[in-house]
Amino acid sequence: MKRDQLQIAMFSIHSSPIGELGTKNTGGMSVYIRELARQLGTRGHCVDIYTRLNGSKHNQIIDLYDNVRVIHLSAGNNGYVHKLALYYYLSDFFRALERFKHQENLHYDLIHSHYWLSGRLGSWVQDRWNLPHLVMFHTLGTVKNIAGVADQEPDLRIATEKKLTRTCQRILAPTEREKDNLITYYKAPSEKIGVAPCGVNLDLFQPMDRAAARQCLGFDDNESIVLYVGRFDPIKGIDRLLEAATHLQDHRRLRLVIIGGDGPDTPEYQNLQKMTRKLGIQNTVTFAGRIEQNHLPPYYSAADVLVVPSYYESFGLVGLESLACGTPVVATEVGAMRSILRDGETGQIVTHANPRSLAKAIEIFITGSGAKKVSADMIRASVLKFGWSNVAAAVIDEYDTLFRQMNYEALDNASAKVSSL
Numbered sequence: 001m002k003r004d005q006l007q008i009a010m011f012s013i014h015s016s017p018i019g020e021l022g023t024k025n026t027g028g029m030s031v032y033i034r035e036l037a038r039q040l041g042t043r044g045h046c047v048d049i050y051t052r053l054n055g056s057k058h059n060q061i062i063d064l065y066d067n068v069r070v071i072h073l074s075a076g077n078n079g080y081v082h083k084l085a086l087y088y089y090l091s092d093f094f095r096a097l098e099r100f101k102h103q104e105n106l107h108y109d110l111i112h113s114h115y116w117l118s119g120r121l122g123s124w125v126q127d128r129w130n131l132p133h134l135v136m137f138h139t140l141g142t143v144k145n146i147a148g149v150a151d152q153e154p155d156l157r158i159a160t161e162k163k164l165t166r167t168c169q170r171i172l173a174p175t176e177r178e179k180d181n182l183i184t185y186y187k188a189p190s191e192k193i194g195v196a197p198c199g200v201n202l203d204l205f206q207p208m209d210r211a212a213a214r215q216c217l218g219f220d221d222n223e224s225i226v227l228y229v230g231r232f233d234p235i236k237g238i239d240r241l242l243e244a245a246t247h248l249q250d251h252r253r254l255r256l257v258i259i260g261g262d263g264p265d266t267p268e269y270q271n272l273q274k275m276t277r278k279l280g281i282q283n284t285v286t287f288a289g290r291i292e293q294n295h296l297p298p299y300y301s302a303a304d305v306l307v308v309p310s311y312y313e314s315f316g317l318v319g320l321e322s323l324a325c326g327t328p329v330v331a332t333e334v335g336a337m338r339s340i341l342r343d344g345e346t347g348q349i350v351t352h353a354n355p356r357s358l359a360k361a362i363e364i365f366i367t368g369s370g371a372k373k374v375s376a377d378m379i380r381a382s383v384l385k386f387g388w389s390n391v392a393a394a395v396i397d398e399y400d401t402l403f404r405q406m407n408y409e410a411l412d413n414a415s416a417k418v419s420s421l
């Protein structure tokens, strides 16, 4: 059953879709929500994205794009609350949501929730409003724990994720690998899981002349530029990228540009800086800070290679963004990287991801030896199918599957009632 104009309630409680990208809790998920909602809006669907009021700089309701609103509701205080502590404020949020829906006389066709915290909220809403519920986890607690680099994710998260795989009506995973993880670690029913990739804004991320990009950023044309873009989280593996740089010391003109983070006053930033001094590479590394996404394309174009050194990614948007700008990617075997990169052409997957192997792979692209000569346009061509419009089409198919499934269930229930008469 195709529906022309869906009313969609999206939940992204812990991370605002309009938050500052590259900071602690704001990254790929916010980009995903914004871009997907924009595409849904242009197709005539209406999307309300509910998030927690955190600081008072925003109006309660923001008209983000055509047919897309961001709605801020209170939970706990209206300031910073640690992500895990938010769990205990979800009931506050739920009450605020019920009040808001009632006041505004809102009606929805489905719930699309993001991350386990919003999934928990979504499960209450699903029961109370009697709506189908699709969950995207973005990352899975168990898989993060297996990676074993950050603080262990609490049992509460894992139990909640596991329960959600039973109670929601559909799960959307960004890769087949994440689908397998859901089945292996949570025994999620396979038929409930759809797979649709994440995307890239092909209008924003476009190749530009490397020399021109370097000039506009004040980088030297003779340098080899290795780029990292992302949050400063232990799971991202920036530590092993820094170590890899020590194995590239022969390249006198190497520059490692690190983009992202919450600023120089934060422990994460200071630890990384300390590490560069300890490794003796402080003159090789440039911490460029958080950069607005609109200003990222010249950085991707200026670089010889982007590195994704993560221990775990559910997808890895920066990889797509770099390729869309025509710059190859060296990545550990995480997220969608294996299915996106063509080894030795558009990038290189590093299977034994120690710093030395990372360095070897990076070397291929800074020396140009060992990689097939591939133009920026050809690299870009390899990701054209990942435009957000295609992603939205795949997600809408998932919504359709969800509605069909619900109809079957309703029919099954009805026939069970009839046969019990």
Ligand code: UDP
Pocket (backbone or CB within 6 Å): 021, 022, 023, 026, 027, 028, 029, 031, 229, 230, 231, 259, 260, 261, 289, 290, 291, 292, 293, 294, 296, 315, 316, 317, 318, 319, 321
């Ligand atoms: N990003 C940004 N500015 C920064 C750092 C990151 O706009 O300073 C954006 C980047 O363009 C990408 C997203 O944040 O779209 C990070 O997504 P990814 O999937 O790579 O990582 P996640 O945050 O989901 O772990």
